[in-house]
Amino acid sequence: xxxxxxxxxxxxxxxxxxxxxxxxxxxxxxxxxxxxxxxxxxxxxxxxxxxxxxxxxxxxxxxxxxxxxxxxxxxxxxxxxxxxxxxxxxxxxxxxxxxxxxxxxxxxxxxxxxxxxxxxxxxxxxxxxxxxxxxxxxxxxxxxxxxxxxxxxxxxxxxxxxxxxxxxxxxxxxxxxxxxxxxxxxxxxxxxxxxxxxxxxxxxxxxxxxxxxxxxxxxxxxxxxxxxxxxxxxxxxxxxxxx
Numbered sequence: 142x143x144x145x146x147x148x149x150x151x152x153x154x155x156x157x158x159x160x161x162x163x164x165x166x167x168x169x170x171x172x173x174x175x176x177x178x179x180x181x182x183x184x185x186x187x188x189x190x191x192x193x194x195x196x197x198x199x200x201x202x203x204x205x206x207x208x209x210x211x212x213x214x215x216x217x218x219x220x221x222x223x224x225x226x227x228x229x230x231x232x233x234x235x236x237x238x239x240x241x242x243x244x245x246x247x248x249x250x251x252x253x254x255x256x257x258x259x260x261x262x263x264x265x266x267x268x269x270x271x272x273x274x275x276x277x278x279x280x281x282x283x284x285x286x287x288x289x290x291x292x293x294x295x296x297x298x299x300x301x302x303x304x305x306x307x308x309x310x311x312x313x314x315x316x317x318x319x320x321x322x323x324x325x326x327x328x329x330x331x332x333x334x335x336x337x338x339x340x341x342x343x344x345x346x347x348x349x350x351x352x353x354x355x356x357x358x359x360x361x362x363x364x365x366x367x368x369x370x371x372x373x374x375x376x377x378x379x380x381x382x383x384x
């Protein structure tokens with residue numbers, strides 16, 4: 142008799158046939174789990190959170206299983222595909238991202254609201270490689286990521302328009318500039334992580350000065366620049382590995 146924790150490959154993991162007519166609420170995922178099954182599910186989610194945050198979404202489910210200390214078959218029994226696992230893991234995080242712009246829009250000062258949104262987004266994504274990849278490329282959880290983007294876009298547009306109306310932001314700043322600038326900051330954070338993980342704050346200050354239509358003085362930079370040896374170390378660490 143096969144062990145209930147036996148390995149199941151991604152190719153052989155069964156999926157309900159499209160003609161079966163079984164609604165989603167009759168699948169195993171929706172039934173109350175036994176106590177040991179729920180423990181395994183939480184171990185899998187915790188392990189996935191750790192490896193996706195540190196290494197990104199390229200990590201295989203085999204590696205998630207090793208990190209969780211369970212058989213890969215157990216992973217596939219709880220999550221039939223990698224997309225199901227990613228969606229379960231990042232559901233709350235994606236919703237939190239969508240809520241950042243809503244909170245920023247409540248700031249009385251338009252500039253403070255826009256800056257706080259960019260800073261909190263950059264801080265969140267700089268520390269979570271998996272979430273950054275999810276939002277940048279929408280490879281997994283496409284519906285939820287699209288929802289977060291649709292929910293954010295008009296709010297970010299409102300942040301920009303408020304600041305522009307107050308004369309605090311240059312008039313040619315566009316809504317699509319903001320996520321691009323945030324991803325630039327988080328890329329800097331990834332490159333500098335071995336030597337200076339907070340280096341992105343320096344470039345945020347430079348970017349914010351560039352967004353102003355006029356300024357009376359230069360903003361002091363909160364973090365020093367990398368010296369040449371640290372820059373070389375960061376670049377070498379981030380370079381593609383030869384196979």
